[in-house]
Structure formats: structure tokens, C-alpha cells
Amino acid sequence: MPDNTQSTLSLPPGPEAPFTVNTDQATFDIIPEWLDTYGHIVKVYSDTRDKSGYLVNDPDMIRHILIKNPANYIKGPGFERVKMLLGNGIIVSDGAFWRRQRRMIQPAFGKRSIAKLCEQVQQCNQELLNEWRLKAENNETFDLTYETNKLSLQVILRVIFSEDVDYLVKLHGSDPFEFLTEDTTRDLQVVLKFRSLIKLFQNLINWRREHQPERHDFLDFFMSAVDKESNETMLDKELIDELMTAIIAGHETSAITLNWSWYFLANHSTVEDKALSEIDAAIEQQPASFEQLINLKYIKQVVSEALRLYPPVWLFSRTSIEDDQIGKYDIPAGTDIFFSPYYMHRHSEYWENPETFDPERFNVENSKQQRNQIYIPFSSGPRRCIGDFFAIVESQLHFGMMLPEFKMKVVDSPSLELEPFINLRVKEGIRVILSKR
Ligand code: HEM
Known part of the structure; x- marks a missing residue:
């Protein structure tokens, strides 16, 4: 019998x-053309994968896949290199194992836990503040992109390992994480270097078990996490994959966010003034308390708007397990x-003046009116970014x-050319100069 399944299906248009x-880059460049020509859902055949994929740019369809029927979708292509880096960490795992890991890890990213980690983050920023004071005094022009990258790496390492970052450096004989800011290619060499950290992490885990030091950090949290349903703890291999995942998922994404937020603040003096007034009114003396920080609502609006225009995760994917339907189309x-x-x-169609930077889009009133699923820098549904609040x-x-x-x-208006790899970066670092207020 001839196979006529394909002909009875309702499939989206596409090239x-x-x-x-x-x-x-090729994908980044071609998407606007597709959306213009075919609309909010585009079918495209990949000869290398020998199957079709859909690009979905419709909020209701996104809602269906990520929120209503997520059990029918596993992580899609594009994660191959990340998988090499992260083993079976939570960002790449699926099914029952992913659910167990998410249950165990989730509380570490809740409000109470993050509040405890604030001191570590404050310390990293204090070190940067001292360095920036010198740069300001010397009228030094410097690379903001590189600086935010360095800061975010320190932050994520300190919230994972707290003071034991120093122990890891000592064990290794030099800074074992330096290549993460110095070599941003994420090519095979970086993968190998990164995976070679496994031994180092195992040593630290063994040392903590033996010495039982008091620590408030993600490692401590992950080591003592017990799954409510199975009563299981994580094996060391699983634990190490999750540490690697947190480093990779939380480093560059946050760096890019700070980079663009600064860029917009520097170029929009009314926004900058409003942000400053908010900080002045909320924080009487440094360091600010956790409650004061999370009440910096306007700063959050600025950051949200930077994430709208330059979402670090600019493309992500799923693969359907069983047949499904979105709108009038079959999947x-x-x-x-x-x-x-x-x-x-x-x-x-979703945003007024979409190219304009305007943090007021995220004030209380406008946020209430915003259509669901048109703003997805952290994805949506059960696999939404676990680090969104922390970021x-x-x-x-x-x-x-x-x-x-x-x-x-x-300074010297940079090209701002983008590099759309796993994360959306700027090709050349943004060069800036600081003055003291
Ligand atoms: C502004 C900063 C960040 C952005 C834009 C961002 C974005 C994302 C996105 C889009 C996803 C979902 C991908 C998908 O659905 O396939 C994701 C997942 C994830 N993110 Fe983030 N992220 C950020 C910061 C962080 C931080 C700071 C951490 C950890 C400290 C983190 C840890 C994770 C993890 C573990 C997942 C996987 C969650 C799961 O699959 O259950 N992220 N992130």
C-alpha cells in the first residue's frame, strides 16, 4: 500500500x-526572511538531520508546547556541544531523571537560599568596585564586555563553591577557570579543558565529606539534597554534572545581561537618572540588604528590557515524542x-516600536497588559530557567x-556586531570609560 500519511497531514508553509x-549566523540571518514570507510558523527540511523542523513564533503555539503539553517534548537539537560540556546535567537531561534532578535542585534557587548567597555576590562586586575606582581615577578606557564576563564567572563560582574557590585554585596550582573568560570559543579544546575539572571537583567533594566545613553554597546544597519522592541523593557523577551545568548556564548569560544593561544605561540619561534615584531612595548604606535589593524594581525593568532586546539565549529547541497539533497544523x-x-x-505585531529601548514596557501597569509568551528570555513552563530569580x-x-x-x-562607538552562537554575544567588546559621581 502506498504511504500517504504525509499527504493527509496539515503542515505549515516554508521554504x-x-x-x-x-x-x-546563517540561521540568525535567515529567520526574519522566513517570518516575513511564511508567517508565525515555518516548516523547513534539514538534509543533514533528514527531517523537518518548525520555527514557531506564535505565543499560543509556544504556550501549547512549553506549558500545556511539555511532557510530549524533549530537548531538541543544538545541544550537542553543550552535552559534551555538561554530561547529563539538568539543562540537557530529559524524562524521569530530569524531573528528579529539578526537584532536588529547585530549592537551592528559591528566595531563602539566594538571600544567603548574597554576601558572596557582594564580595565579588566589592572587588570589582575597587578595580573600577582605579580605572576611573586613571581615566582608563577598558573592555566592559570582558569585565562583566570576569565578574559573572567569579559570581557563579563563589555561589557554587564559596571560599573553596581558593582551595580549587590551590589544588590546581593556578586558576583552573581562567580559560572560561580567556577562550570563549567553547570548541573541542575548551570542552576537554572543562571536562578535566571533574577530578578537581571530585577532590573538593571528598575533602568536604571528610572535613564537614560549614558552607552556604550550591555545592553544599546539592551534596545534601534528598529527593522527596525517591529518598535518593545524587551520585558524585550526577552532582559534578550539575556543578558544570550551573557554571556554564549561569556565567555567560548573566555577563551578557550586565553588558547590555550597562550599555543602555550609559546611553539613556533619563533612564540612568531614574535608576539612580531609585537606588538613592532604597539603599541608605552599603552593603544593601537582600530585601532592599529585590525591591529595586526599576533596575529590574531596565534589565528586563535589555533581555528583551538582547536575550542571551536567542534560539532554543525541542523535539516532539508523539504526534501533536498546534493551531491547524500537525506535528x-x-x-x-x-x-x-x-x-x-x-x-x-507583539511590541510597539520594538527596536526602541524602553524600560516602561515592564512597569506594573504595562506588564499586566503584556500578552503571555511574547517575552521568553528565560523560556517558559516546567523547563523555564531555574536561575531566573538569581540572575x-x-x-x-x-x-x-x-x-x-x-x-x-x-567610547568610539563600537560596531555592536553580534555573534549568534549558543549565546548571543557581541563580536567586539564594548569599550567604555568611567567617571566618579
Ligand atoms: C540572564 C541570565 C540567564 C538567561 C537569559 C537564562 C536563560 C535560560 C533559558 C532560555 C533556559 C531554558 C532553555 C530551554 O528551555 O531549552 C535556561 C535554563 C536553565 N538555566 Fe538559565 N539563564 C540565565 C541565568 C541562569 C543562571 C544564573 C543559572 C544558574 C545559576 C541558570 C541555570 C539554568 C539551568 C540549570 C537551566 C535548565 C533548567 C531545566 O531544564 O530544568 N541560568 N536558562
Whole structure:
């Protein structure tokens, strides 16, 4: 009998020519053309994967896949390199194992736990503040992108290992994490270097078991986490994969967010003034308390708007397990689904003046009216970013400390050319100069 399944399906429109969607420049460049030509759902055949994928840019369809029927979708393509880096960490795992890991890890990212970690984050920012004071005094022009990258790495390492970062450096004989800011390619060499940290982490885990030091950090949390349903704890291998995941997931994403938030603050003096007034009114003396920080609502609006225009995770994906339907279209089992926060956030059908930087989009009133699922920098549904709250607090703390001291100016207007890899970066670091207020 002839196979006529395909002909009875209702499939979205799309280009004839094969194309393999990936976190790369070609995909970044072609998406706007597709959305213009075919609308909010586009079917494209990949000859290298030998199957079709859909690019979905419709809030209701996104809601269906990520929130209503997430059990039918596993992580999609584009994670191959991340998998090499992260083993079976929570960002790449699926099914029952992912659910167990998420249950165990989730409380570490809750309000109470993050409040305890604030001191570590404050310390990292204090060190940067001292360095920036010198830069300001010397009228030094420097690379903001590199600096935010360095800061975010320190922050994520300190919240995971607290003072034992120093122990790891001592054990290793030099800074074992330096390559993460010095070599941002994430190529195979970086993968190998990163995976070689396994031994180092295992040593630290053994040392903690033996010495039982009192620590408030993610490692302590992960080591003592017990799954409520199975009563299981994590094996060391699983634990190490989760540490690696937190480092990779929490480093560059936060760095990019700080980078762009600073860029916009430096170029929008009314926004900067409003942010400063908020900080002045809320924080009487440094260091600010956790409650004061999370109440910096306008800073949160600024950061949210930076994340709208430059979402670090600009493309992510799922693959359907069984046949499904969105709108009038069929999704056969095994279809790859791609979402692009970058293009979703800039679509003129969902946003007024989408290219304009305007933190008022996220004030209480406007947020209430915002359509669901048009703003997805942290994804949505049960697999939404586990570090979303932490990332915002990290930014509130950073600006709460830095903005009252420094005025930033962007020098020699940089190209701002983007590099759309796993994360959306700037090709050349943004060059800035600071003056003391
Ligand atoms: C502004 C900063 C950040 C952005 C934009 C961001 C974005 C995202 C996105 C879009 C996803 C979901 C991907 C998908 O659905 O396939 C995700 C997942 C995740 N993120 Fe973040 N992230 C940020 C910061 C962080 C931080 C600071 C951490 C940890 C300290 C973190 C840890 C994770 C983890 C563990 C997952 C996987 C969650 C799961 O699958 O259950 N992220 N993030």
C-alpha cells in the first residue's frame, strides 16, 4: 500500500530548499526572511538531520508546547556541544531523571537560599568596585564586555563553591577557570579543558565529606539534597554534572545581561537618572540588604528590557515524542521545534516600536497588559530557567553598588556586531570609560 500519511497531514508553509537550523549566523540571518514570507510558523527540511523542523513564533503555539503539553517534548537539537560540556546535567537531561534532578535542585534557587548567597555576590562586586575606582581615577578606557564576563564567572563560582574557590585554585596550582573568560570559543579544546575539572571537583567533594566545613553554597546544597519522592541523593557523577551545568548556564548569560544593561544605561540619561534615584531612595548604606535589593524594581525593568532586546539565549529547541497539533497544523512525532526569543521580542505585531529601548514596557501597569509568551528570555513552563530569580538579583546587586559610584560612557562607538552562537554575544567588546559621581 502506498504511504500517504504525509499527504493527509496539515503542515505549515516554508521554504523548498533544505536548511539546517542551528545556533549560527546563517540561521540568525535567515529567520526574519522566513517570518516575513511564511508567517508565525515555518516548516523547513534539514538534509543533514533528514527531517523537518518548525520555527514557531506564535505565543499560543509556544504556550501549547512549553506549558500545556511539555511532557510530549524533549530537548531538541543544538545541544550537542553543550552535552559534551555538561554530561547529563539538568539543562540537557530529559524524562524521569530530569524531573528528579529539578526537584532536588529547585530549592537551592528559591528566595531563602539566594538571600544567603548574597554576601558572596557582594564580595565579588566589592572587588570589582575597587578595580573600577582605579580605572576611573586613571581615566582608563577598558573592555566592559570582558569585565562583566570576569565578574559573572567569579559570581557563579563563589555561589557554587564559596571560599573553596581558593582551595580549587590551590589544588590546581593556578586558576583552573581562567580559560572560561580567556577562550570563549567553547570548541573541542575548551570542552576537554572543562571536562578535566571533574577530578578537581571530585577532590573538593571528598575533602568536604571528610572535613564537614560549614558552607552556604550550591555545592553544599546539592551534596545534601534528598529527593522527596525517591529518598535518593545524587551520585558524585550526577552532582559534578550539575556543578558544570550551573557554571556554564549561569556565567555567560548573566555577563551578557550586565553588558547590555550597562550599555543602555550609559546611553539613556533619563533612564540612568531614574535608576539612580531609585537606588538613592532604597539603599541608605552599603552593603544593601537582600530585601532592599529585590525591591529595586526599576533596575529590574531596565534589565528586563535589555533581555528583551538582547536575550542571551536567542534560539532554543525541542523535539516532539508523539504526534501533536498546534493551531491547524500537525506535528508528527520526531519534529524539531525551534523558538527564537530574539525575534519574538522584536516582532512588530507583539511590541510597539520594538527596536526602541524602553524600560516602561515592564512597569506594573504595562506588564499586566503584556500578552503571555511574547517575552521568553528565560523560556517558559516546567523547563523555564531555574536561575531566573538569581540572575535578576545578581543584576540588582551589581547596579545597586556600582551605579551610585560610577558614570559610564561608551567610547568610539563600537560596531555592536553580534555573534549568534549558543549565546548571543557581541563580536567586539564594548569599550567604555568611567567617571566618579
Ligand atoms: C540572564 C541570565 C540567564 C538567561 C537569559 C537564562 C536563560 C535560560 C533559558 C532560555 C533556559 C531554558 C532553555 C530551554 O528551555 O531549552 C535556561 C535554563 C536553565 N538555566 Fe538559565 N539563564 C540565565 C541565568 C541562569 C543562571 C544564573 C543559572 C544558574 C545559576 C541558570 C541555570 C539554568 C539551568 C540549570 C537551566 C535548565 C533548567 C531545566 O531544564 O530544568 N541560568 N536558562
